[in-house]
Amino acid sequence: MAEDLPKWVDSPFQYCSSKYLCAVGEGTGKLVAEASARNELAKIFKVEISGRSQFEQSETSVTSTNGGLQGQVNSAQNTFLKESVDEVLEGIEITEVYKSDDSFFALARLNKRSASDRFKRQMNSLDDEIKVLMDQNKRSSFFKAYKILLKREAVNQRYHILNQNYYSGRYSKRSILSKLEEKKEKNILVYLSQDNVPKDWGYLVLEGLLNLGYRVRTEQTNKYQFKIKIQFDKSKQHLKVKGFEKWKFSINLVSSTKENGKIGQINLEIFQTGRSLEQCLNGAFEQFKEKIDDKLGELTLD
Numbered sequence: 001m002a003e004d005l006p007k008w009v010d011s012p013f014q015y016c017s018s019k020y021l022c023a024v025g026e027g028t029g030k031l032v033a034e035a036s037a038r039n040e041l042a043k044i045f046k047v048e049i050s051g052r053s054q055f056e057q058s059e060t061s062v063t064s065t066n067g068g069l070q071g072q073v074n075s076a077q078n079t080f081l082k083e084s085v086d087e088v089l090e091g092i093e094i095t096e097v098y099k100s101d102d103s104f105f106a107l108a109r110l111n112k113r114s115a116s117d118r119f120k121r122q123m124n125s126l127d128d129e130i131k132v133l134m135d136q137n138k139r140s141s142f143f144k145a146y147k148i149l150l151k152r153e154a155v156n157q158r159y160h161i162l163n164q165n166y167y168s169g170r171y172s173k174r175s176i177l178s179k180l181e182e183k184k185e186k187n188i189l190v191y192l193s194q195d196n197v198p199k200d201w202g203y204l205v206l207e208g209l210l211n212l213g214y215r216v217r218t219e220q221t222n223k224y225q226f227k228i229k230i231q232f233d234k235s236k237q238h239l240k241v242k243g244f245e246k247w248k249f250s251i252n253l254v255s256s257t258k259e260n261g262k263i264g265q266i267n268l269e270i271f272q273t274g275r276s277l278e279q280c281l282n283g284a285f286e287q288f289k290e291k292i293d294d295k296l297g298e299l300t301l302d
Contacts, residue, residue, distance in 0.1 A: 140297030
């Protein structure tokens with residue numbers, strides 16, 4: 001005779017009140033079943049958010065004519081979509097657990113109102129960040145604002161799943177992209193000069209400038225509006241650990257006008273430990289990659 005399971009195992013949505021979003025998980029142990037239930041509930045968000053993101057990315061490709069920007073946008077959006085699912089797990093609670101003859105079942109639920117209020121607070125905070133950046137009226141600030149807007153939209157998609165409507169914000173994709181396009185139409189040419197800079201480090205700066213819509217030349221030229229000089233230095237540090245080395249990597253970027261009037265500067269020092277100089281350099285490069293997008297605005301090109 002088949003075992004009679006609780007009604008919530010087969011019909012979690014009928015069992016739960018309309019105030020909650022519910023899902024059931026199964027596992028060989030109690031903790032495994034609870035983790036499975038949380039993941040099943042998170043999947044509801046993941047499937048709907050991923051479907052929506054395909055439309056959002058298509059829309060962005062129409063409104064933006066900058067290929068570099070599009071690549072950066074898609075990468076950022078994918079990151080935020082993953083974070084949006086992970087954060088949903090914060091508000092999930094396990095309300096039922098049942099042990100059958102050969103398995104465990106768990107019921108997970110999410111309070112829609114509490115989660116919605118949390119999502120609204122997050123979006124209001126992100127709106128404030130976007131406003132500060134937009135008021136700066138800088139190309140790099142618009143780009144940062146756009147990335148934050150993508151994060152806000154990921155939160156808004158979670159909100160929509162719970163409420164079947166969206167929480168309106170102060171800025172749209174088109175409004176920010178139009179500001180970026182206005183800056184791009186200035187057609188600013190930058191001469192990028194490099195002094196002993198590893199190829200991949202220099203390329204990262206070049207890529208960042210192109211993503212912001214600047215035209216860039218790396219060969220000697222007199223036809224430019226702004227010049228950026230990159231200087232790179234490395235020095236071995238004292239480390240009393242056998243088999244390991246410690247290095248300090250310094251990278252300085254200085255921006256100036258054609259008349260050599262300094263207008264901006266970025267100074268970064270990265271310390272890295274590893275088994276060889278090459279390993280340290282690779283590790284330091286990853287740190288540099290995390291910082292450079294955020295720092296490029298300090299060069300004050302426009």
